[in-house]
Amino acid sequence: MIGTCVIAFIMVLAPLFAVAWVSFFDNKIISFPPRGYTLNWYVAAWEMERFRDGFLTSLKLGIVATLVSLLVGVPASVVLARGAFRGRELVQSILLAPLIVPGIVAGAALYMFLIEIEIATGVQVAMTFGGLALAHSLIALPWIVRLVTASLIGADRQLEEAALVMGARPLTAFWRVTWPVIRPGVVAGGLFSFIISFVDLEKSLFLVGPGSTTLPIAIVNYLEWSIDPTIAAVATVQIVVIAAGLIVGDRYFKLTRAF
Amino acid sequence: MSQITLNNLTKQHGDVTAVDRVSLEIKQGEFIAFLGPSGCGKTTTLRMIAGLTMASEGNIYFGDRDVTYLPPYLRNAGLVFQGYALFPHMSVAQNVAFGLEMRKIDRTEGQRRVMEVLALVKLDHLADRLPRQLSGGQQQRVALARAIVYEPDVLLLDEPLSALDAKLRHEVRSELKRLQSKLGLTTIFVTHDQDEALSIADRIVVMSAGKIEQVGTPRDIYQRPETRFVAEFVGLTNFIVGRVGAADCFHATGGEKLVISADGCGSGITAVAIRPEQINLREREASGRDANSLANSLQVTVEEVTYRGALTEFVVKTNSGLQLIAHRQNDDMSRSAPPQPGDLMVASWPVAATIVF
Numbered sequence: 001m002i003g004t005c006v007i008a009f010i011m012v013l014a015p016l017f018a019v020a021w022v023s024f025f026d027n028k029i030i031s032f033p034p035r036g037y038t039l040n041w042y043v044a045a046w047e048m049e050r051f052r053d054g055f056l057t058s059l060k061l062g063i064v065a066t067l068v069s070l071l072v073g074v075p076a077s078v079v080l081a082r083g084a085f086r087g088r089e090l091v092q093s094i095l096l097a098p099l100i101v102p103g104i105v106a107g108a109a110l111y112m113f114l115i116e117i118e119i120a121t122g123v124q125v126a127m128t129f130g131g132l133a134l135a136h137s138l139i140a141l142p143w144i145v146r147l148v149t150a151s152l153i154g155a156d157r158q159l160e161e162a163a164l165v166m167g168a169r170p171l172t173a174f175w176r177v178t179w180p181v182i183r184p185g186v187v188a189g190g191l192f193s194f195i196i197s198f199v200d201l202e203k204s205l206f207l208v209g210p211g212s213t214t215l216p217i218a219i220v221n222y223l224e225w226s227i228d229p230t231i232a233a234v235a236t237v238q239i240v241v242i243a244a245g246l247i248v249g250d251r252y253f254k255l256t257r258a259f
Numbered sequence: 260m261s262q263i264t265l266n267n268l269t270k271q272h273g274d275v276t277a278v279d280r281v282s283l284e285i286k287q288g289e290f291i292a293f294l295g296p297s298g299c300g301k302t303t304t305l306r307m308i309a310g311l312t313m314a315s316e317g318n319i320y321f322g323d324r325d326v327t328y329l330p331p332y333l334r335n336a337g338l339v340f341q342g343y344a345l346f347p348h349m350s351v352a353q354n355v356a357f358g359l360e361m362r363k364i365d366r367t368e369g370q371r372r373v374m375e376v377l378a379l380v381k382l383d384h385l386a387d388r389l390p391r392q393l394s395g396g397q398q399q400r401v402a403l404a405r406a407i408v409y410e411p412d413v414l415l416l417d418e419p420l421s422a423l424d425a426k427l428r429h430e431v432r433s434e435l436k437r438l439q440s441k442l443g444l445t446t447i448f449v450t451h452d453q454d455e456a457l458s459i460a461d462r463i464v465v466m467s468a469g470k471i472e473q474v475g476t477p478r479d480i481y482q483r484p485e486t487r488f489v490a491e492f493v494g495l496t497n498f499i500v501g502r503v504g505a506a507d508c509f510h511a512t513g514g515e516k517l518v519i520s521a522d523g524c525g526s527g528i529t530a531v532a533i534r535p536e537q538i539n540l541r542e543r544e545a546s547g548r549d550a551n552s553l554a555n556s557l558q559v560t561v562e563e564v565t566y567r568g569a570l571t572e573f574v575v576k577t578n579s580g581l582q583l584i585a586h587r588q589n590d591d592m593s594r595s596a597p598p599q600p601g602d603l604m605v606a607s608w609p610v611a612a613t614i615v616f
Contacts, residue, residue, distance in 0.1 A: 158344035164331040167361030180348040
């Protein structure tokens, strides 16, 4: 039992540590053993425009996509979890559908859709930050809906009813009673949305344009031509950003309770 | 606190009528129990009074105020849920203060009232705890304090004791009753437990299939059930089906002749009921005197004997196959060994104890 756990942990963590380790190697070509250790690859990565811009684009994209999908997803989840109406299941399936469709397919479909809009309106949307943000909102939305509906279903309906009977208007009841109970779910949903958007490769492939390349795509592009510890440094930064998000989130919102 | 009036209150879910023309007047300060099996409409009625479920037809009055179409937050009712529904992120004091806050009661005045009501339920020392740090019984008292602190027109209790264990339930029950009469709370208590209803309520409303079967004091409900449903649901009852015969009053389908009333039988009686504790079992007399010559005495064979602590339950059967349940108090320590399965006995009961339908 413990042995299995150890093996699983090693399988999960070893590649992460390997990447982080390599990023400090003082070798031009990744090879063992390292000649020495250096921080130069981090400096180099930041000095390369494609990585810096990619990082900033991905960061912006993750934040925008998370905000948009929170704005759409939280109210939608409230209705899905609390309302009883015709077609509820259908709406839920549609909101969760982006989870099922392979990213590359969805990306291609979205690309064609945006091109059609361009043809119809004459406004460029494909290969813009806006189009990319739309795509990433779609990636993020199912996570918000999933986690927020789950926490709403976990939050006893009777809490709201008790508040209503005690004299709270529906909005007050939601804000004072439901919101504090589902907040971990919302934060967890938001965090996952951000991470999923931040690391997305497939869906973005068709949609990035000049000046709006995301970090994962910048990494892939770079890897096609060269392999040196710069890439490890970039990847390590990516891992650190995600890990920091998870740790901070858990510290303040007890994410573990959202599952 | 006010008088509560329900007038032809009806709730329909599609084709199903969950509550069917319920009319009832509840006096100020009265303790009413809605008693019935699950699905009888008692909780739906309670929710309609609270405003959580909208009535399809009929009216609800708190005093002279027609609240039928008011949302719950404008009704001024207090409600204790079965699962208490305490706000998990608020302390005991914050939970209790919630209703006062919603009524914009001044903070210091609010605090005073919170501590007052917490003292009343003996929880003033736990005001800063979170609900999950309390025992079930304590949570129940917080829920109660929270519902009465803002002086509601009516206190509604939805099976509030069902989550407690048997001993605690008994304690909380008497505590609730004491508090209710001390504060003069108009109270509606929903339960499926007949013991609870009988012991706590001023009047019981027995419901079945959305309709009121009978309204009466616990004594009325137990001793003079008006319908077969009430007799069956409240307490254990022996039913004897038959018809009114010419001279001998009531003829059971098995042929037993029963006297059901001192001044003759009315017509149209199709069944009689006798409570198990009214049936007396004695040994057949050796003299061979015909037991059937006495009023309401039947020769029976003991089928089953169950020891139940304070009493012993006997299942007995006549030759014609009529089965009766009889209870005997286990009070007499000197009494010889109780009847055993297979023993031949005489079962008899007073004419006045017969309930007719």
